[in-house]
Amino acid sequence: MLSRESRAPAFVSTFVTILLLVQLCGCAGIELSRYYKQGIVVTAAPVATQVGEKIFAAGGNAFDVAVAVGFALAVVHPEAGNICGGGFALIRDGHSGLIEALDFRETAPAGSSEKMYLDNDDQVRPDASTTCALAAGVPGTVAGLYELWQRHGSLPWEQLVTPAAQLADTGFLVDDYLAASISGHRESLTQFESTAELFRPGGKTPSVGGRLVLSDLASTLYAIAGEGPDGFYRGTVADKIVSCMQEHGGLISHEDLEGYESVWRTPIAFRFDSLTVYSMPPPSSGGICIGQILSLLQPYDFTTMSPQSVEYIHLFAEAARLSFADRSEHLGDPDFYDVPAGLLAPHYLARRAALIDNDQATPSQQVSAGAAISSESDQTTHYSICDSAGNMVAITYTLNAAYGCKLVVQGAGFLLNNEMDDFSIKPGHPNRYGLIGGEANKIEPGKRMLSSMSPTLVLKDGQPFMVLGSPGGSKIITVVAQAIVNFTRFHLSLSETAAEARFHHQWLPDVLYLEEGRFGINTIQGLIARGHNIKERNAYSDLQAVYIAEDGLMTGASDPRGRGSVWGF
Ligand code: DON
Numbered sequence: 152m153l154s155r156e157s158r159a160p161a162f163v164s165t166f167v168t169i170l171l172l173v174q175l176c177g178c179a180g181i182e183l184s185r186y187y188k189q190g191i192v193v194t195a196a197p198v199a200t201q202v203g204e205k206i207f208a209a210g211g212n213a214f215d216v217a218v219a220v221g222f223a224l225a226v227v228h229p230e231a232g233n234i235c236g237g238g239f240a241l242i243r244d245g246h247s248g249l250i251e252a253l254d255f256r257e258t259a260p261a262g263s264s265e266k267m268y269l270d271n272d273d274q275v276r277p278d279a280s281t282t283c284a285l286a287a288g289v290p291g292t293v294a295g296l297y298e299l300w301q302r303h304g305s306l307p308w309e310q311l312v313t314p315a316a317q318l319a320d321t322g323f324l325v326d327d328y329l330a331a332s333i334s335g336h337r338e339s340l341t342q343f344e345s346t347a348e349l350f351r352p353g354g355k356t357p358s359v360g361g362r363l364v365l366s367d368l369a370s371t372l373y374a375i376a377g378e379g380p381d382g383f384y385r386g387t388v389a390d391k392i393v394s395c396m397q398e399h400g401g402l403i404s405h406e407d408l409e410g411y412e413s414v415w416r417t418p419i420a421f422r423f424d425s426l427t428v429y430s431m432p433p434p435s436s437g438g439i440c441i442g443q444i445l446s447l448l449q450p451y452d453f454t455t456m457s458p459q460s461v462e463y464i465h466l467f468a469e470a471a472r473l474s475f476a477d478r479s480e481h482l483g484d485p486d487f488y489d490v491p492a493g494l495l496a497p498h499y500l501a502r503r504a505a506l507i508d509n510d511q512a513t514p515s516q517q518v519s520a521g522a523a524i525s526s527e528s529d530q531t532t533h534y535s536i537c538d539s540a541g542n543m544v545a546i547t548y549t550l551n552a553a554y555g556c557k558l559v560v561q562g563a564g565f566l567l568n569n570e571m572d573d574f575s576i577k578p579g580h581p582n583r584y585g586l587i588g589g590e591a592n593k594i595e596p597g598k599r600m601l602s603s604m605s606p607t608l609v610l611k612d613g614q615p616f617m618v619l620g621s622p623g624g625s626k627i628i629t630v631v632a633q634a635i636v637n638f639t640r641f642h643l644s645l646s647e648t649a650a651e652a653r654f655h656h657q658w659l660p661d662v663l664y665l666e667e668g669r670f671g672i673n674t675i676q677g678l679i680a681r682g683h684n685i686k687e688r689n690a691y692s693d694l695q696a697v698y699i700a701e702d703g704l705m706t707g708a709s710d711p712r713g714r715g716s717v718w719g720f
Contacts, residue, residue, distance in 0.1 A: 184644060186704040187719025192216055193695040193707040194534040195622075197716040198323055199223040199232070202314045203536065204718045206306065213542035214242070214303035215311055218296045220534055221546060222315035222372060225292075226365060227323050229350070229566065230332050230553040231530035231622060234371070234383065235392075236568040237291035238531075238548025239431045240299055241418060241606040243615065245541025250420075250429050250608060255295020255413040255548075256599040257288025257570040260402035265594050268576040280576050281583060282342070284401025286556040286569035288600065292548055293375060293383040295413040303542070309376045316372035319564070322364035325357045328714040333357065336554055343399075345559040346566070367564030384408040391563040399558060401567075414486075418608075421446060421495055424639060426616060430607040430631070431547075434484040437605025440628045442495045443474040445635065447504050453640045458633075458651050459670060461677030462509075467636075468656040468663050468683065469507045471629055472515060475586075475658035483591030484599040490591070512682035515661035530554070531604060531622030535697045537615060537705050543697075545606035547620045547627070552583065573600035584624035585660055603627045609635065611701075619696040621710070626664075629655045630692040638698070645698045645708040653692055664688045 190213065192203030202223035203216045211219070217240070224232025237257040243250045268279045280286050300308055333340065334356040341347040349365065350357075357363050374382035382388060389408045396403050418429040419438025423445045430438035447470035456463040481491050493499045506513065531549035536542075549568070550556075556569035575588030582588075584603070592601040603625050609617035617638070621630040630653055638648045652669030656662070663683040665675065667690070678685055693713035699705050709715030 190538040191705040191719035195715040196228040198227040213538040217544040219311040231532040235290040236550040241545040243543040252418040255291035262402040280572040284399035287567040288570040312376035319365040320369035322362035345561040434599040435602040471656040533620035535618035547604040615699040621694040649708040
């Protein structure tokens with residue numbers, strides 16, 4: 152393990168000793184990044200990072216670690232880590248250099264229909280798409296992690312799932328983050344008995360330092376360890392999911408579970424300065440929107456700007472406004488809807504760029520009354536892994552809201568997602584992230600709901616450069632785009648990049664969201680003077696990022712807003 156202050160790779164070995172001494176001396180005020188040679192894992196939960204460490208130590212590659220961490224997060228980061236949700240992986244195979252996207256997004260059950268969340272008067276039934284079993288899509292995580300392992304893993308499957316099963320079986324220590332999260336959601340987590348029993352045993356939030364044992368989840372994980380996806384999509388676990396649906400009015404059937412398949416897709420790739428960025432294609436909007444935003448910013452000279460300057464925030468917000476308008480109209484599951492091919496074409500982007508006024512905000516065309524971004528906390532989680540063979544893995548997966556639809560499958564120990572809310576449940580009706588949509592993202596049986604999740608890989612001269620991603624709903628797109636700009640254009644260190652203040656615009660509502668308490672009054676006034684409608688909102692990102700220097704040394708940073716950790720060797 153190596154340490155250094157800046158990210159100038161050529162000096163690493165020279166200064167290692169000095170910097171180690173500085174570190175040992177405990178000198179304050181210097182930010183030290185640690186650089187690793189063999190492998191690195193950055194996750195939102197330290198115990199999951201430790202599982203990654205164990206798999207690396209057993210000789211696993213980045214893909215093995217990704218699978219094991221995915222299952223471990225389902226135990227120790229239950230608000231977002233999951234086996235009954237879905238997600239995306241962006242990966243690079245170090246041997247072939249091939250970059251691929253794995254889509255294990257949930258699908259709409261066969262029994263779903265376009266108006267399933269509307270009443271007889273075509274009004275949206277409150278909470279129907281977010282709470283309880285009807286909100287759940289057919290889960291993809293187990294199938295996705297298995298597919299990743301089959302194609303790229305090197306250690307036995309069982310060895311990768313067992314650490315998570317053991318954590319659930321023997322219990323793990325509750326840290327202050329988890330205790331606060333459960334406590335913060337205590338009302339919604341007590342709506343259903345099966346959920347309350349698990350997370351609030353004896354009617355109390357587990358105390359910090361106490362041990363949380365999840366026996367039913369352990370049995371489910373042992374079944375998956377022993378039988379692979381069949382241990383989840385067939386047999387007793389599947390029976391329990393279907394019984395839960397019958398009891399609570401959900402739609403997922405045995406046929407839905409048995410028929411679920413993950414899909415390999417071609418990543419969205421675009422140039423930004425000297426870099427090539429790869430991110431998730433539809434059914435995520437992430438790759439296209441990040442590509443549009445960065446491409447629209449590309450021609451601007453940033454030398455007189457900074458991450459919090461009015462000029463930069465204005466230009467970024469205008470680019471995001473244009474991109475989210477496209478998202479709403481054009482993006483959906485490509486297996487069901489013809490997503491236009493030219494959304495990143497230079498001539499199209501040139502036309503869009505011409506709509507940006509460098510000095511004044513262009514008001515969004517339509518404003519939906521009350522279309523505010525939900526203030527309830529949301530959760531998704533991202534993790535980034537890299538090894539010395541050049542394998543890169545970025546995975547973002549989710550239950551959608553924190554703790555999904557809040558319903559634990561009785562006897563199986565895991566939460567159901569509420570991903571159906573990511574469909575456009577009625578044209579123009581905002582989902583929980585304030586996003587609206589229409590035809591492209593309407594509900595259809597078997598279809599995948601549009602996502603903003605953006606696991607992203609960045610390469611420089613064909614070599615690994617960055618692995619990154621974050622939760623945040625619609626804000627994932629702006630978090631990832633800002634992180635790339637902050638690191639590469641504003642030359643922040645990786646940890647500064649993780650910590651830097653966030654802002655967000657998504658076309659509708661026509662609001663420029665600024666992270667609460669992070670922007671000075673001059674910036675705020677400058678943006679108002681340019682015509683922006685400003686609202687401050689609480690912190691929302693949990694960026695997990697890796698940077699790979701030219702000499703192959705790797706460093707990581709976990710967003711200080713979360714409790715994540717970095718480990719490498
Ligand atoms: O797929 C999506 O875009 C959302 N379901 C992601 C949800 C999310 O990021 C919540 N976390 N903060």
